[in-house]
Amino acid sequence: MPKPDDLATLPDADVVRLAQQGRELAFRELVRRYERPVFSLVFRMVRDRETAEDLSQDAFVKVLNHIDRYSPEFKFSSWLFKIANNVAIDHLRRRRLDTISMDGSPHAATAAEVEATAFDLQSEQESALDELEAKELGSAIERAIATLRPEYRACIMLRHVEGRAYEEIAATLDLPLGTVKTYIHRARHELRRALEPLRQ
Amino acid sequence: MHDRHLRPDEIELLLDGEEGFGVAPLRAHVRICTSCHSELEKARELMIALDALPDFAPSVKFADRVMSQVQVFEPWHAAALSSARQFVPASRPARVAAGVGAALSAGVLTASATWAFARADIALLLAQVGLERFRDQLGAASSDVVATVLGQPGLAALQQGSAEVAALAVGSFVAVVGLGVVGLRALAGASRRAR
Numbered sequence: 001m002p003k004p005d006d007l008a009t010l011p012d013a014d015v016v017r018l019a020q021q022g023r024e025l026a027f028r029e030l031v032r033r034y035e036r037p038v039f040s041l042v043f044r045m046v047r048d049r050e051t052a053e054d055l056s057q058d059a060f061v062k063v064l065n066h067i068d069r070y071s072p073e074f075k076f077s078s079w080l081f082k083i084a085n086n087v088a089i090d091h092l093r094r095r096r097l098d099t100i101s102m103d104g105s106p107h108a109a110t111a112a113e114v115e116a117t118a119f120d121l122q123s124e125q126e127s128a129l130d131e132l133e134a135k136e137l138g139s140a141i142e143r144a145i146a147t148l149r150p151e152y153r154a155c156i157m158l159r160h161v162e163g164r165a166y167e168e169i170a171a172t173l174d175l176p177l178g179t180v181k182t183y184i185h186r187a188r189h190e191l192r193r194a195l196e197p198l199r200q
Numbered sequence: 201m202h203d204r205h206l207r208p209d210e211i212e213l214l215l216d217g218e219e220g221f222g223v224a225p226l227r228a229h230v231r232i233c234t235s236c237h238s239e240l241e242k243a244r245e246l247m248i249a250l251d252a253l254p255d256f257a258p259s260v261k262f263a264d265r266v267m268s269q270v271q272v273f274e275p276w277h278a279a280a281l282s283s284a285r286q287f288v289p290a291s292r293p294a295r296v297a298a299g300v301g302a303a304l305s306a307g308v309l310t311a312s313a314t315w316a317f318a319r320a321d322i323a324l325l326l327a328q329v330g331l332e333r334f335r336d337q338l339g340a341a342s343s344d345v346v347a348t349v350l351g352q353p354g355l356a357a358l359q360q361g362s363a364e365v366a367a368l369a370v371g372s373f374v375a376v377v378g379l380g381v382v383g384l385r386a387l388a389g390a391s392r393r394a395r
Contacts, residue, residue, distance in 0.1 A: 022274025024267070031263045036255040043256050053258050057266050064270045141249055160250035185212040192246055 012076040019067050027064055034077065035060075038084045041157050045088035047146055055091055059084035078172045081162070085154050085173060092150050144194035152187035159184050206236045211243050349373065 007015055007029040015033075018026035038059060043052035063070075063080050070079060145153060154173060158164045166184070170177045206214075210226050230236050274282075289295050316323050347355045350369070358366050 020275075021278040022272055024272045027270055027272060028263060028267060031266050035262055035266075036257050039258040039262070040255040053262060056258060057262070057269070060266045061269045064266070068273075141246075141253070156250065160247070161253050161255065163251075181216075185209055188212065188215070188243065188246060188250075189208040191250075192243060195246065 013072055016067065016070055016072070016076050019064070020070070027067075030064065030076070031060060034080055037077075037162055038080060040161060041081065041154070042084055042088045044142070044145060044157055044161075045085070045150055045153055046091055051091065055087045056084065059087045062087075074171070075168070078168055081158065081164075082172045082174070088154075089150055140195060140198050141191070144191050147194060148187050148190060152183050152190070155180055155183040156187045156191075205233065206230070206239065211236075211240055214240055215243050215247060 007018070007025060010018075010029075012030075012033070015026050015029050019030060035056070039052060039056045042056045042059070043049065046052050046055060059080065063083050070076065145156065148156065151173075155169055158169045158172060159166070164172070166177060166180050169175075169184075170180045173180065175183075206226060206229060213220075213223055214226055214230065230240055289298050343355060346358060350358070350373075354369070358369055
């Protein structure tokens, strides 16, 4: 039976295979490998540590309790991130705490649609940001990320913090490749605009 | 070469390192336009800052909390394989010896089974003889029990009587034993209540 030290050197696919054979150490190894990335993604999505822990836990439990359904042709991490992102998005939908892009819907095609779907920065967002300043996500860039739409935020996190390729993000989030590129480009553009006053 | 400043999406193309058709003029423009060059540099700085964002750690007990809700299930084939591995010797010579032993045992068992199948008539005869002996011994043991409980006259009456008489005698015996047990339990219960 492999020891924890041996497991640490194995690729994900092998650790998953051991988990499918009922090895508890393999389950623990998968949690150890991905607890920080998954928690970071969810934390930046929901912006509350306690909620992020609960949601990350839900994501892990869902994935690990259905490890027998894992298909090795996909990356384990993509599957896990997909579930974590879905859990976070569902939570945001339920709580209606989304901070909507100042640019309006990404699907808006005309100027009128952009204006109609644009979000007016009112007290809810300001109070959320005020609250953030006292917490971990307090740096300027983190605050700017907090103003992005959740879809943009997930793409930006997977691209830059987790270093995932565009194709992988598209597979993880079930989005067309072009949409992922658009989201990331718009998100970076919004971040530049949000951080511009600081530079000046 | 472009005679206007780059749009945000064009800056993103350059940031992503795209090499497609139409990118070369954008690069050429950036080389001569200080404003677009500055925009591209700012965009690069943002990318570097994003890449440097740290991961956050959950609480120390996070893994334990997850594992408390995970059902670790070992499939039967994995359990069987794991059990079988326990019997495999560690050293190579011992493994070879165990393998030879297992092969010899399997050979003997196969030969025995083949012989028994080929000589099914003998196996049937042996089985009948064994069954007959078992029946005789069971009858003798039952007679001993009845003789002990009812005495020799009772045994003789049972042997001479019909099946109905035998059933009546056995039923009466069971009823008497049952009543005895119930009586004892009632006595024990009354004694407990009195205490």
